[in-house]
Each structure stands twice: as C-alpha cells, then as structure tokens.
Amino acid sequence: MSTARDYGLDEDYEWPRPQEGGWIADDLDELPHLPRRTELIDGSLVFASPQTRFHARTVGLLERALVEQAPDTREVYRNFTVTLNERNRPEPDVVVARAGADTGPKLTRLLPGDVVLAAEVVSEDSVDRDRETKPRKYAAAGIRHFWRVEENDGLPVVYVYELDPATKAYGPVGVFHNRLKLTVPFPIDIDLTAVDRRR
Structure with a gap:
C-alpha cells in the first residue's frame, strides 16, 4: 500500500x-x-504511482517525436489534465491540442473540444483505467484520437484508436510494433525502437 x-x-x-x-x-x-x-x-x-523507467522513456519518446512532427496549429503537452466534465479530470501522459487552446484560469487544464489526441502509457497500477475507463471517457467527451501504449519485451507497442462519431466509441485503427506511422491527426512517423536511445 x-x-x-x-x-x-x-x-x-x-x-x-x-x-x-x-x-x-x-x-x-x-x-x-x-x-x-x-x-x-x-x-x-x-x-499515480512512481513511474518506471519504461514509462518515463516512452512518454519522453512520444513527446519529443510529436513536438518535432506536429504542425504549427497543434501543441503537445506532457502530463496535463483535461476537464472532461465536472467529475472527471484525467491527466493523459501525452496530449496534442489545438494551438492557443484554453488552458483555464490557472493554466492547468484543457477542454476536450481542443484535444486532438490523448495517449496513455499503461502502468502496472493503471491497467484498468488505461484500457477501459479512460478510453471510454475520452470517447464520450469527443476526443477523436486515442493511443494506448503497452510494453512488450522492453519496447512500446502502440494501440491506435479513432472515434466513430455515430457511436461515440473508439474503433481500432491498428497495432504498431517497432514503428508508428500514421496520416492522422497529422503525418506521424516514430521509431519505437528508439525508446532507450540517448540521442
């Protein structure tokens, strides 16, 4: 405990x-x-429990890659809360939002209408939240893209989902090992094997 x-x-x-x-x-x-x-x-x-090395390095890899590849109309946040509604304010590991988004009176949160992508790196203590609770809530709030990242033999595996606006639920787009290459929400190409590289 x-x-x-x-x-x-x-x-x-x-x-x-x-x-x-x-x-x-x-x-x-x-x-x-x-x-x-x-x-x-x-x-x-x-x-949240203390982060593992895998968690910290994976979040860092995703953040750096998204900052480098995001267009000027997008901003990348690490560990930044999103107010989904009055009773839910989760903190995704990585968030991509509209540039100039409202971050609240104390500059501490985003609103779901500004969020383009929420990514969660699964930890031992957050498996149920990251696999079930948070994706369901992100989808209900209208966040269009969701990534769930899990560890496999020390490397990140990215499960990519996109919102079906008719059902307000996520549909799977793909499972990515070694390399994450997407065209939405903008062109993205991430070498997942670089998670332990220092440069």
Whole structure:
C-alpha cells in the first residue's frame, strides 16, 4: 500500500476528504499539497504511482517525436489534465491540442473540444483505467484520437484508436510494433525502437 512518503509528502500528511458527492474538476486547482499527477476519475482523486523507467522513456519518446512532427496549429503537452466534465479530470501522459487552446484560469487544464489526441502509457497500477475507463471517457467527451501504449519485451507497442462519431466509441485503427506511422491527426512517423536511445 502506498504511503504519503511515496508521493513526496511528510509521513503526517493528512489526506484530503471529499465533500458530499465527491470532488469536482475545479477542486484539483484548489486543494493544497496534492501529489504530482493527481487525477479526478468519477469524483475520486487518483494518485499515480512512481513511474518506471519504461514509462518515463516512452512518454519522453512520444513527446519529443510529436513536438518535432506536429504542425504549427497543434501543441503537445506532457502530463496535463483535461476537464472532461465536472467529475472527471484525467491527466493523459501525452496530449496534442489545438494551438492557443484554453488552458483555464490557472493554466492547468484543457477542454476536450481542443484535444486532438490523448495517449496513455499503461502502468502496472493503471491497467484498468488505461484500457477501459479512460478510453471510454475520452470517447464520450469527443476526443477523436486515442493511443494506448503497452510494453512488450522492453519496447512500446502502440494501440491506435479513432472515434466513430455515430457511436461515440473508439474503433481500432491498428497495432504498431517497432514503428508508428500514421496520416492522422497529422503525418506521424516514430521509431519505437528508439525508446532507450540517448540521442
């Protein structure tokens, strides 16, 4: 079981208690001393466990590649929350949004109408959220593109999905090993085997 120290907090830290009905999206900007990477899922605070090396390097690889390849009309964010609705404010590992998007009064969140792509790198503690909960919520909010990234023999495997606007559900586009090459949401070509390269 995680302790306050696992999240960089003092042992005597008193965890916040929700109001009746649970937390709301704006609470993430107001609650003091929340651990880094705190998300709101169905009105409950979710604290991310420490990242593995694979997770950190994969997120870095995707972020760098998308920054290099995104057109000027897009911006790339790492670990940035998206307010899907009042009770859900997840923090995708990588987000591509419209350039100049509204990031809220405290510059801490995006709105789903501005998000072009949400990517989640699956961790041991987030398997159910990343495979089921978050994709369902991203689709319901109208986010057109979703990537789920899993580890296989130390390398990232990217599962790519696109929103079907009629069903408000994601349909699979493909599973990518070694190389991720797509034409949407813009031309993308990522060497997934470079995840451990330093340069």
